[in-house]
Each structure stands twice: as C-alpha cells, then as structure tokens.
Amino acid sequence: MSQTEATELLAAVQGFLRQSVLPQLEGFDAYTTRVAANSLAIVTREIAARGTLDALDHAAAARWLPLSPATEQPARALGLALRDGSLQPDADLVSYLRQRTLRQMAIDNPRYSAFKQARQRWPEIAALASEQGSRA
Amino acid sequence: MSSEQLAAAGDAVTSEALAIALAAQGAEAADCVQQLRRLSGGANMETWAFELVLENSTQPLILRRSPLQPGQMGAAVSQLPLTAEAALLPLAAAEGVPVPEVLCILRPEEPLGPGYIMTRERGEGLPGRILADDRYTAARSHLAEQCGATLARLHRVTPARLPREVPNQTLAERLDGHQQLLDRYGNASPVHQLALNWLRKHAPTAEHHCLLHGDFRNGNLLVDEQGLVAVLDWELAHCGDPAEDLGYLCGNVWRFGYSDKPVGGFGDYAQLLAGYRAVAGWAPDLETIHYWEVFCALGWGLVCLTMIDLYRSGADATLERAAVGRRVSESELDLLLLLDGKL
The missing domain is CATH 3.30.200 (Phosphorylase Kinase; domain 1)
Structure with missing residues (x-):
C-alpha cells in the first residue's frame, strides 16, 4: 500500500474532531469545532471537483473572450468583461454561470436551501453540473 | 475565537x-x-x-x-x-x-x-428555534404582519432627525460603493458583476427616504409566544428607500432553510405588506421588494468577501471568518435564481 492519501488524512481528522473532540466541548468551542470539521469536508469535496470546475471556466473564457490572452483567472476575466460592458449576458452565458455556481455549491454547501430549488428549476443544467467532465 | x-x-x-x-x-x-x-x-x-x-x-x-x-x-x-x-x-x-x-x-x-x-430583553433570538419550535407556532402565524407594522413605524423617522454619522447615500452612490468593493476584492465573481449591472439598470425611483434598520431579519429579532418582542443589532442602520428593509427581510439567506416562506422563513409577502400598509397607509409593490432581495443577496456576497479580507489581512484571522468566506456561492446561487427570467 502507498502512504496515507490526503483525502484519507482529511477524513481521519474529521472523524477525530466529530467523535473524540466534539463530545467534550460545549458552547462556542463546540460550535467552532463543528465549523472546523465542516471546513475539512469542503476541502475534501473540492479536491475531487476543482479540476472539472477550472476546466469549465477556461472553456467559457475561450468561448466568450476569444481575443483575450489566456489567463489563470478565467472567471475574473469574464467578470471584468461584464463590468466594462464588452460582454453582454446571453442565454448560453447564463447557463454556464448556473452550471459553475451549482458545481461550486456542491463543494461549498450542498445542503443550502437554494441548491435543491435550483436543481429542480434547471434540471438540464443540474444534470450537466453533476457530470465528472465539463461541457459548457 | x-x-x-x-x-x-x-x-x-x-x-x-x-x-x-x-x-x-x-x-x-x-x-x-x-x-x-x-x-x-x-x-x-x-x-x-x-x-x-x-x-x-x-x-x-x-x-x-x-x-x-x-x-x-x-x-x-x-x-x-x-x-x-x-x-x-x-x-x-x-x-x-x-x-x-x-x-x-x-x-x-x-x-x-x-x-x-x-x-437585556427577554425572548428567543435563535432563528432555528423561532422557525421550528412548537411554542412559536402562534407567533409565526402573525410575525410577518408584526414585522411589516414595526418597519412602518420605524420608517416615520426622517433623516433630518438623525445623528450626522448615520450613512445617507443615494442608491447610485451605494451601487458605486458595491462596485468599488468588488474591484477591491479582485472581481472574482462574474455572477456578482452580472447582478450589480442588473441593479444599476433596474434601480427603482423611491418616493420615500427615511431611517432604515439595515439588518432587519430573523436572527436580530427577539420573539416570544405572542410574536415580536424586540428589534436588536442596529449597527447597519442607514437612510434609504423603505422598501429596502422589507426586501432585506425576505432575502433567502435569512430564511434559514425555509425557502417557501419568503418573509424570514416564517411568513408570506401579503402578510408583511398588509402589516406595513395598516400603519403607513401605503406599501411597496412586489417588484420593488424583489429588487431589494437582489440587493440583499449581493450584499451578503460582499459581507462574505469582506470576511475573507478580514481573515487574509490578519485583522480578524479566525476560523469563523475564513469559513464564512466560503459562503460566497450562496449569494451567487440566490442571485441567479432571483434573476431567472429577468435578464
């Protein structure tokens, strides 16, 4: 077997916090410990999903900003183009923004009330956003 | 901490x-x-x-x-x-x-x-309890109306009566301020920019201008079995369009999971507006309330970005701040839902 994977370490620390530490705490420290364990869960989900989300953003920048030089921050480039008015939101751009936000929400807080609501309202985009690969 | x-x-x-x-x-x-x-x-x-x-x-x-x-x-x-x-x-x-x-x-x-x-006033302040405990069932049934009436009373306070430190900006100035914050925090979100552009284009003309609480929401209200007991946390008070306080109370982030109850997770628009109208003699229309819900969702995004900044600058380098900074996507999803069909 190889060394412990990063995701295994994250799972182990989460288990330690929730099962060993949390029962001994109360009040503000218990609350903060829950926030700590939850933060590790976010990191775990991000490790699995970050690559797909980045690829989606790069594909969007290539599509809507074809004349701009390649950038490490494609979402920022799109935001700045919306800011100066050189990019106007069309239906496809809005679909991309929905898909990227659903993917980000699946990492950050899949229990947020609007996540369920959005997937019901936009089932086709939700299906795209749950695929491993990305298609804008 | x-x-x-x-x-x-x-x-x-x-x-x-x-x-x-x-x-x-x-x-x-x-x-x-x-x-x-x-x-x-x-x-x-x-x-x-x-x-x-x-x-x-x-x-x-x-x-x-x-x-x-x-x-x-x-x-x-x-x-x-x-x-x-x-x-x-x-x-x-x-x-x-x-x-x-x-x-x-x-x-x-x-x-x-x-x-x-x-x-120190008595009453329950935790949104989870106010929204779920059986002892607040009767309170929940008329809390939206009470909130509307209470805001109408507050909105009788005119800017001329206020200490000069109370912020008193036009909507255009505040939207400029929001753009400056987005710029300062790195323009990372195309959804925030889309929403800000929309807010500029659809800004309502307000007929009234008064003192607003600025953070009037579930979590800053004390409630007992009969309903509203006290309004707390006045640090975001400012002057503006009275519809802002009503729309803010309806922001999805302040419904605490009870999205089907648009007023704070406990009531309906009609109750809120009826309560307001009973005291003020008028009430904003739903389109204007919607505008301020969009404003509220962007504002929550800016609060999250500010939390990241407080963490990174070392001014308040706590886990709480870092974690709230990860809630930016909540504001983005709320904004996309609110703007669905309106772009």
Whole structure:
C-alpha cells in the first residue's frame, strides 16, 4: 500500500474532531469545532471537483473572450468583461454561470436551501453540473 | 475565537469599570455587577451580559462596545459609531418600535468606550428555534404582519432627525460603493458583476427616504409566544428607500432553510405588506421588494468577501471568518435564481 492519501488524512481528522473532540466541548468551542470539521469536508469535496470546475471556466473564457490572452483567472476575466460592458449576458452565458455556481455549491454547501430549488428549476443544467467532465 | 481569546479580548471590561459607568443608576461598588460574561462576537464588536444587582432589584443588562475605531476594519463593516447607534434606539422607541432601553452611552474617551449599556430583553433570538419550535407556532402565524407594522413605524423617522454619522447615500452612490468593493476584492465573481449591472439598470425611483434598520431579519429579532418582542443589532442602520428593509427581510439567506416562506422563513409577502400598509397607509409593490432581495443577496456576497479580507489581512484571522468566506456561492446561487427570467 502507498502512504496515507490526503483525502484519507482529511477524513481521519474529521472523524477525530466529530467523535473524540466534539463530545467534550460545549458552547462556542463546540460550535467552532463543528465549523472546523465542516471546513475539512469542503476541502475534501473540492479536491475531487476543482479540476472539472477550472476546466469549465477556461472553456467559457475561450468561448466568450476569444481575443483575450489566456489567463489563470478565467472567471475574473469574464467578470471584468461584464463590468466594462464588452460582454453582454446571453442565454448560453447564463447557463454556464448556473452550471459553475451549482458545481461550486456542491463543494461549498450542498445542503443550502437554494441548491435543491435550483436543481429542480434547471434540471438540464443540474444534470450537466453533476457530470465528472465539463461541457459548457 | 476560542473562549480564552474571547475572555482576553475584553481586558478593560470588569465589574469595577461597569459599576463606575452605572453610578447614576445606583451602582455603588463592583459587587453590584454580577455574572459578567462575554457573549460571542467578532474581534471588533464585544457584547457582554451581566446583572445589575441593587438593594431592591436585579436588572439584566447588555454592554456593547467596540475597542477599535470605525475605519480600522474592512470597508463593508459598519461605519456607524456605537455612540450614534445608541442614539437611534430612543428615536425608534418613540415611534413604537420595541427596542432595549439605553441606560448609558460610553464616550470614546471613557475606559469602556465607545459603547453603550442597555436593558437585556427577554425572548428567543435563535432563528432555528423561532422557525421550528412548537411554542412559536402562534407567533409565526402573525410575525410577518408584526414585522411589516414595526418597519412602518420605524420608517416615520426622517433623516433630518438623525445623528450626522448615520450613512445617507443615494442608491447610485451605494451601487458605486458595491462596485468599488468588488474591484477591491479582485472581481472574482462574474455572477456578482452580472447582478450589480442588473441593479444599476433596474434601480427603482423611491418616493420615500427615511431611517432604515439595515439588518432587519430573523436572527436580530427577539420573539416570544405572542410574536415580536424586540428589534436588536442596529449597527447597519442607514437612510434609504423603505422598501429596502422589507426586501432585506425576505432575502433567502435569512430564511434559514425555509425557502417557501419568503418573509424570514416564517411568513408570506401579503402578510408583511398588509402589516406595513395598516400603519403607513401605503406599501411597496412586489417588484420593488424583489429588487431589494437582489440587493440583499449581493450584499451578503460582499459581507462574505469582506470576511475573507478580514481573515487574509490578519485583522480578524479566525476560523469563523475564513469559513464564512466560503459562503460566497450562496449569494451567487440566490442571485441567479432571483434573476431567472429577468435578464
């Protein structure tokens, strides 16, 4: 077997916090410990999903900003183009923004009330956003 | 912040210092101030609870103080000095808004200042309990109406009556301020930019301009079995379109998971507007409420971005701040849902 994977370490620390530490705490420290364990869960989900989300953003920048030089921050480039008015939101751009936000929400807080609501309202985009690969 | 850090942050707050501050209320010595404890809060704002024990009475009180001056924290954090905040509560009370009674204002040059001491009101403040506990079933059924009526009373306070520190900007100025914040925080979100562009294009013309609470939502309200008991947390008070306070109360982030109840997770638009109309004689239309829900969702995104900034700058490098910074996507999804079909 190889060394412990990063995701295994994250799972182990989460288990330690929730099962060993949390029962001994109360009040503000218990609350903060829950926030700590939850933060590790976010990191775990991000490790699995970050690559797909980045690829989606790069594909969007290539599509809507074809004349701009390649950038490490494609979402920022799109935001700045919306800011100066050189990019106007069309239906496809809005679909991309929905898909990227659903993917980000699946990492950050899949229990947020609007996540369920959005997937019901936009089932086709939700299906795209749950695929491993990305298609804008 | 750990409980040790919380305790250490307020070294100046002692029973002796509070007793001196409350001498006019009859506090003669340190033992008049009992059960002093710090409630949770950030690095900049301290909230303490204690009992003022006099010969014939025990009064539960709250101290709010801010050891840093306004401007030392991030730009999206309140710029309203606590001494000006304290002056708003009696103005609201005079119009019939239920608020704590301010007992003494602590000037910046005083040992505990700037800050103020007020009565500690009874009632439940935790949104989860207000929205779920059976004991608040009756309260929930008319809370939206009470909120509407309460806001209508508050909105009778005209800007001319306010301390000069209370922010009084036009909507266009505030949207410019939002753009500056998006720029300052790196323009990372195309959804925030899309929403800000939409807010500029669809800005309503307001016929009224008055004092707003600015953070009137579930979580800043105390509730008992009969309904609204007190309105707390006035640090974001400012002047503006009265519809803003109503739309803000309906923001999805403040429904705490009960998205099908647009008013704070407990009521419907019709109840809120009926309560408002009964007192004010008019009420905003739903389209204007929707506009301010969009404004609220973007505002929540800016609060999250400010939290990241406070963490990164070291001004408040706590896990809480870092974690709230990960809630930016909530504002983005709320905005996309609100703008669906309206772009």
